[in-house]
Amino acid sequence: MPLKSTGDARFDSTDPWAGGTTWIAHPEESMRRASHALVVDEESWLVDPVDCDGLDDHLADLGAVAGIVVLLDRHKRDAGAIARRHDVAVHIPEWMDGVAEEIDAPVETFGTTFADAYTVYPLSRSRFWQEAALYDEENGTLVVPEAVGTASYFLAGDERLGVHPMKRLRPPRRLHEFDPERILVGHGKPVTTDAVAALDDALDGARRRTPALYAKAARELIFG
Template sequence: MSPTGDGRTSGFRETDRWNGGVGWIAHPDETMQRASHALVNDGEVWLVDPVDCDGLDDLIAPFGDVAGVVVLLDRHTRDADALASRHDVSVHLPRTLSGVADDIHARTKTFDKTLGNTNFHAIPVVDNPIWHEVALYDADSRTLVVPEAVGTVDYFRTGSARLGVHPMLRALPPRDALSGLVIDRLLVGHGEGVSKDAEKALDAALRDARRTAPELYLKNAKKLLPV
């Protein structure tokens, strides 16, 4: 996909549409499959870890006005500042990601337990000197948003698994943070989300993370070998 004159990609793939929002993958040919989401609450739209693309405003306009942009991972600033400036809103950061504000060229706000006036509550997933990640969970809609710890892209998964833990978290998967949640929908930062048996897929990914780690590392290593 070629970039437009203002730096946006000229195409995207829509994903994860439901009555509470929609997702999209800009640069759909990328290996990383960077996924972004628009979460809708009372006619307000919240853009989560967004990658900008041509046609994005048309995609989200039917859901309502943009109330804010959210960054859930310290490495996912992506196009948050550009979109916040375009819609004249703030970039919202979980308290543990407040240091990311220095990398964002737009006004920012921090939040602790709840995102704005939404039903989405913050769940700390990883918090260490090199990785700060927070998930969002809405118990009413049974929707969970995890930006990095789990994903559906090929380099996260082994065998027939639909979902996998990030390769760097396989030794210490975030079971305490993500286990036991009642979910019908799992939205991830890399790949399409899971809307069928999402809870079962998440439980399996967390349970099997360590056991299948060698298989995942071998599979990914083979892809890096010259042909």
């Protein structure tokens, strides 16, 4: 299983719901890069998107594309190409450095709210890791691009949601502030059932399960 695939990708919605959808363009890769379309007022905002065949046909059913959102400095992905195709801007947090100049499309910034529906929460603002989360209290949608995920390399034991391997010793505990119905992540399928319990378990057990996660990663590296 490749870490990151560069081959042909097809649209395959893994979690359609009333407020949007999620797709994983390359399900064969171990990174399991996930992208999301958030529907607000009959328009869609694409979060950290990976392009694929059939995507535009799906988006046409959601309403006009209002813009592209990048929530992690490393998740530029196909934001520029999709933005140009739909003649929209790429939106990034106003405090995120070193991203705008690497996107070949118009760039706009946003502050503490987004699309009049989501509140923006900085999770990391270091020069090595810049990440923001989005939360819609009304519909219970929490979007976290990297700090937690459901791809295999995030998970230890029976976790359904895990803290990123590099964040395990200092987990993002401010995520305890939220009471989500669903959690959309940047790597892996969304958590759509008992989301609060999965999030609390991930954060509370992150440090304790770190040795097990690292041992699992070593076994997979050695034995494939």
